[in-house]
Amino acid sequence: MQKIKKDALGNLVYGKIKLMILNGALKPGQKINKKELTEQLSVSQTPVNEAIIRLTGEGLIEQQERKGFFIKIFTYQDLKEFFAIRAGMEGVALRLCVEEQPDNTLDKLTHFFDNFSLPLDENEYKKYLKADQEFHQKIIELSRNSIIINFNKNFDFIMKSYQKGLIRPPEETLPEHKAIVKAVRNRDSEKAQQLLIEHHLKSRKVIKDQHLKYNTNN
Amino acid sequence: MQKIKKDALGNLVYGKIKLMILNGALKPGQKINKKELTEQLSVSQTPVNEAIIRLTGEGLIEQQERKGFFIKIFTYQDLKEFFAIRAGMEGVALRLCVEEQPDNTLDKLTHFFDNFSLPLDENEYKKYLKADQEFHQKIIELSRNSIIINFNKNFDFIMKSYQKGLIRPPEETLPEHKAIVKAVRNRDSEKAQQLLIEHHLKSRKVIKDQHLKYNTNN
DNA sequence: ATATAATATTTTGTATACAATATTATATAA
DNA sequence: TTATATAATATTGTATACAAAATATTATAT
Structure with a gap:
């Protein structure tokens, strides 16, 4: 039956x-x-x-x-909020990964940027864009925190509706990424956290300044 | 009409x-x-x-x-996730407060624990419980970040269904609170952030260990 | 007395109907 | 023509109906 x-x-x-x-x-x-x-x-x-x-x-x-x-239309105010949230969530997620995950798991995080060095040609730039996304995606994934995972899905959608490509140039972000990876390799969880938060808050600042340019009050 | x-x-x-x-x-x-x-x-x-x-x-x-x-029944796994999220969110929220808010606004954050010193008698304990809640509530409020504000409402509800009173004793948390306040007074935003994250992650650890006591695998 | 099958009851998931309101089109007046 | 009033149409918010599935109840057999 x-x-x-x-x-x-x-x-x-x-x-x-x-x-x-x-x-x-x-x-x-x-x-x-x-x-x-x-x-x-x-x-x-x-x-x-x-x-x-x-x-x-x-x-x-x-x-x-x-x-x-x-x-829903997301405003710049919303975007700013999202970046702050993302900074905090992902920072702590990374920290806990470093503290709680075994070496072979952490290895999955540490090789995304090995083959990049400045300046990047057009082809490398595309690869870098992808590596960037995958790196942050991997952190989210390893956290196995369902709230972060879901938040991130929506965040990606919202970002796409605002901006294609990178918010800041590789000249700025590649060294940051490498520093984060280095902290992870050294199992310096607090430093990894701090650097990742910094990394996202800098992008938040760009968003914020972009907004100010077009909108004088507030 | x-x-x-x-x-x-x-x-x-x-x-x-x-x-x-x-x-x-x-x-x-x-x-x-x-x-x-x-x-x-x-x-x-x-x-x-x-x-x-x-x-x-x-x-x-x-x-x-x-x-x-x-x-919805929230599991210990969920609680652990919530604490991680809260640590990150509130940490960044406080950091941004310290960086972006004027002195007279920050003053609203720095006086919650002035009149407490260890050990606390029963009456002071009750007051401390309240001060603790209000302090964290104030950080959330000052962030003016709607995501954090909403998250917090649900978090409070979930916590209530698990635990009445404090997760850790004032002997541990009062010094932490005072250290956080001190960093805020000094406008050391990174330190304030770091300490607040630490503070919440310690509570997360208590939750985690409580869980392990009753549940041997994982 | 307990387990299984048969039946009745309740509740869910879905469709549909319809009044209140909002939107659009049309007609009338300035 | 442009602005306002009116009528026609479409859409929302709400209620209700009903088949399919789940649950509870009763009857029957072991």
Whole structure:
């Protein structure tokens, strides 16, 4: 007696709509047309509503009473906040990795930048961009902290909607990355933490200054 | 022509149910009885569903497919994660306060522990418990970082469901608090950050060790 | 008395209906 | 033409209905 226990429709639709937001099919500020979605996904209003409301709870969608639901637009203020959070979270995550993980696990963190030295040509630049992402991703992953992992997913989405490429040039960040790696190799957890926090707060500062340039008050 | 634009029912119900969770009227692990709630709040299923689903998005409620919705039970693993997050967030928050806030604002942070010295009698102990909470609350508040502020609300709720009173005795924490305050007074932002992170990670360690005592593997 | 099967009850997941409100289009007046 | 009022249309917020699944209850056999 086989019984196909189909995943609840609401969850399926939730996943699909979330993906649409994360990959940009639904753009920040855009109003969500429920009817359109019900037709597109050929389900009734109910699961679409469910999905949208759940995403409202997650903060990716915003409700305007009696007007509708809109893909959240993140402000510079939000970005600043995100960077501060990320700095703290990732800093502590790295510190705990260094303190609690065995050597062979830590090795996975320490080789991302071995083959880079300044200046970078165009090809190396692309590789560096990737190494940068993978390095930070690896820290998140090794933390095995679900809050950090989830936060990071949304952070990536938000960053993409603001800025393509690097916030600061490799001339600044490569030495920082190398210093962080060195601290990890030395198992100096506090220093690794401190340097990583510094690293992210410097990017936060760039964001902040960019904002000030266009917005005189505050 | 006055038109009372009443707040959407869904939002009202959302607020009420969230409050019930936060103040313990709905207890961790408890199954949510929708019918009961509809009667209790005299609304139809729909706004109750909305509220529950939104809270699922926020992580306070958990869905078990075709079984129902349950108030989330946080595990020791979760607690450990929370403490790590809190350490990082609050550490960076304090650091940025020290760097960016004017003296008269910082003064609001530096007087919580002036009148305490060890050992504490029973009355002082109670006052200390309060000062401790208010100190950390103040840091959160001054950060004006909405993510930290929201995280903290949930954190408080979770902590309450695990532990009443202090995790570590004043003999340990009062000197730490005083050292943090001193760094703030000296406007040594990095040191303040470092000490505050340390402070929270020590509490995390207590949680972790408590867990190990009862649970041999992992 | 306990375990298993059969049945009744409750609850979930989903669809649909509909009044209140918001939006758009159209007509009228300045 | 431009601005305002009115009507037409679409969309939201809410209630309700109902099949499928889960749970509780009862009956039956060991």
